Amino acid sequence: MRYWGLLAVKLVAAVLAARGLWLGVRVLLPPPRPFLYIGQPFGRDLTWTLAAGFCFLVGCGLLYLAWVDQRYRCRVCLRRLRMPVETGSWSSMLQFGRPRIEYICPYGHGTLKVPEVQLSGPEHPDWKGNQDIWRELESLEQPTR
Numbered sequence: 001m002r003y004w005g006l007l008a009v010k011l012v013a014a015v016l017a018a019r020g021l022w023l024g025v026r027v028l029l030p031p032p033r034p035f036l037y038i039g040q041p042f043g044r045d046l047t048w049t050l051a052a053g054f055c056f057l058v059g060c061g062l063l064y065l066a067w068v069d070q071r072y073r074c075r076v077c078l079r080r081l082r083m084p085v086e087t088g089s090w091s092s093m094l095q096f097g098r099p100r101i102e103y104i105c106p107y108g109h110g111t112l113k114v115p116e117v118q119l120s121g122p123e124h125p126d127w128k129g130n131q132d133i134w135r136e137l138e139s140l141e142q143p144t145r
Helices: 002-028 046-071 133-141
Strands: 082-087 100-104 110-115 126-129
Touching: 002 046
Parallel strands: none
Antiparallel strands: 082 100, 100 110, 110 126
16 A cells, blocks of 8 residues: 555656646746737747646656656565566577566565566566565574574
């Protein structure tokens, strides 16, 4: 639930930032002269149209960055995934599988396997959660009594 909550907060922040940029543009640009009693400057005034297009592109870019950042976060602790490891090989595809990049949570909560090349359309990354990996490793270190 925290994972989706963070995504919602980031998306709302991106929308508010784009809205703030648009309000700043409206304050900074001079008011348009009315033409044929049309008060809406968008679409007939080049400066306003370019400013609206710029704000739209910045807003879309912020939403995209929020989405991409969310893909590379741990589903449990929300930390950025680290330690990318390239696995697989095109020359040994039958033995090792297709090339992909694996990211791991620094606290061992899980791994994310991202395809290196998407040949047949978009392939979704595969998240695999680990079951208390650190507890298992600590139990191996403790001497048997």
